Amino acid sequence: KQEVTQIPAALSVPEGENLVLNCSFTDSAIYNLQWFRQDPGKGLTSLLLIQSSQREQTSGRLNASLDKSSGRSTLYIAASQPGDSATYLCAVSSGSEKLVFGKGTKLTVNP
Amino acid sequence: DTGVSQDPRHKITKRGQNVTFRCDPISEHNRLYWYRQTLGQGPEFLTYFQNEAQLEKSRLLSDRFSAERPKGSFSTLEIQRTEQGDSAMYLCASSPQQGGTEAFFGQGTRLTVV
Numbered sequence: 001k002q003e004v005t006q007i008p009a010a011l012s013v014p015e016g017e018n019l020v021l022n023c024s025f026t027d028s029a030i031y032n033l034q035w036f037r038q039d040p041g042k043g044l045t046s047l048l049l050i051q052s053s054q055r056e057q058t059s060g061r062l063n064a065s066l067d068k069s070s071g072r073s074t075l076y077i078a079a080s081q082p083g084d085s086a087t088y089l090c091a092v093s094s095g096s097e098k099l100v101f102g103k104g105t106k107l108t109v110n111p
Numbered sequence: 112d113t114g115v116s117q118d119p120r121h122k123i124t125k126r127g128q129n130v131t132f133r134c135d136p137i138s139e140h141n142r143l144y145w146y147r148q149t150l151g152q153g154p155e156f157l158t159y160f161q162n163e164a165q166l167e168k169s170r171l172l173s174d175r176f177s178a179e180r181p182k183g184s185f186s187t188l189e190i191q192r193t194e195q196g197d198s199a200m201y202l203c204a205s206s207p208q209q210g211g212t213e214a215f216f217g218q219g220t221r222l223t224v225v
Contacts, residue, residue, distance in 0.1 A: 036216070043216045046214065102153050
């Protein structure tokens with residue numbers, strides 16, 4: 001059974017700092033890994049999708065990497081801004097069509 | 112393309128009542144998913160459809176839950192005889208037919224059972 005873990009559970013940083021969010025998964029046989037952002041009381045916004053054959057994806061200040069063999073992914077956020085404050089969720093698709101999510105990392109960027 | 116749309120956004124109901132939620136996926140997306148998210152947790156898979164066929168159901172989906180996707184377009188999720196433990200955010204997502212593609216989520220329906 002696939003399990004996804006995100007560390008840390010919460011993170012508070014000053015504005016402008018670069019930061020890394022971690023995601024690990026137990027079964028390396030995945031189709032893809034997706035990072036989402038969730039604002040309080042809202043749905044999920046897709047940030048980046050990494051296919052199993054890829055090593056990383058970039059979008060603006062965001063860079064996500066994938067090491068399938070070790071079961072790890074990182075989301076790097078450059079020059080953080082208060083507007084980046086949200087919960088970041090990692091999810092993997094493996095074996096079936098469903099996504100298995102971690103519990104998320106709650107990020108607070110202080111002005 | 113207006114994205115995945117869910118209705119209602121919020122629902123408060125008394126224990127024992129039935130509720131129904133609607134999801135309109137992105138047009139031309141053949142796959143539609145339902146997830147449930149409780150406070151402080153990641154979303155958990157409930158069920159998914161390819162076109163009108165319901166292909167997988169989680170054990171979380173008890174007999175009181177039923178989902179449909181008539182004609183392979185919008186979907187409904189019904190909960191009968193609601194219980195306080197059903198209080199959660201119900202999220203709908205859609206994706207194109209090919210496997211390994213990006214999933215797009217709606218804004219969710221927040222259910223509170225009192």
